[in-house]
Amino acid sequence: MKPGRRAALILLILMSVFLLLNTPLVWKWMYPIKFQQEIVTASNKYNVDPYLILAVIRSESSFKTDRVSKKGAVGLMQIMPDTAAWIVQQAGFKPKDNQYLYDPVMNIHIGTWYLNFLLERYEGDLVKVIAAYNAGPGKVSGWLSNEQWSGQREHIEDIPFGETRQYVQRVLYYHDRYKKVYGKDLQ
Template sequence: MKSGKRAAFILLVLMSVFLLQGTPMVWKWMYPIKYQQEILTAAIKYNVDPYLVLAVIRSESGFKTDRVSKKGAVGLMQIMPDTAEWIVTQAKFQPKDEQYLYDPVMNIEIGTWYLNFLLNRYEGDLIKVVAAYNAGPGKVNGWLTTEQWSGHRETIEDIPFGETRQYVQRVLYYHDRYKRIYDFQLR
């Protein structure tokens, strides 16, 4: 075996040993947190599960503040500018400048406020909240009204939009993963 292949094999074996043992260090390396204090502050302020905020950020932007989607969603929590304007008005936020969605603190604050709004609208139903965060409450309400989707975790496969179906699965996966790895002490 050549030295490059041998090194790769040894690295693979070591990683397998760490993963099989469930070493917290390895899991935290695989599922890092950026902006932890900002997330916790907003989660407490708006009574939102911080693991949900983390899962949304990880799914939406991978913790990249400058990310802009093809549809125009901006920042860590990938907020559409029109939705952001509505939230700023509703919540009476005072953005510093026009580029406020690129500011991690403001983006987390706006996105977490919106998650709280959706949690209230859907009576705490995490599955419907995540679907509405992606597709919009109008679409989700339509699916529920026309019985295209029941809104239950067991029927995620029935969500009419493939993008939303995959998004809900991904956010729930990250939510569960972060919850297993980290232990936030919320005060």
């Protein structure tokens, strides 16, 4: 095969692969949604963007209901048991048993209630909410009042904790990606 034809064939193959990878079906395979109905229900009930819930779940557990972190966070939305107990008391949830954080429905409702709580506390500022979900609202409020971090997306690199900094970047990435892939399909 002549070099010119070989280059054209390679270019054609590369373009075909690119077009194949750039289809909605492939994007939805790369960014799946599990527990969609539960997420939409909690989103509507607690007035939280469903793409934020998805991004948190994807970042925290990759949709694995039995995930437990090294620090003890449990379930889809990786909720610390002490935080969950506080939320259950504040929100008036009635868990069936002491394993409720492993129940995807309960975990999604508790995590989404907490996201709503943080959204109210930080006046809807998504970046601060995501940071507080990871590090805790006390830490984030301290960083803001001590001017260690401005709270702005453009200054994520100033977040004092590397884990929180990477977490915020990851959740924002997944939030943007899910929103782009699914558009209004999730509403």
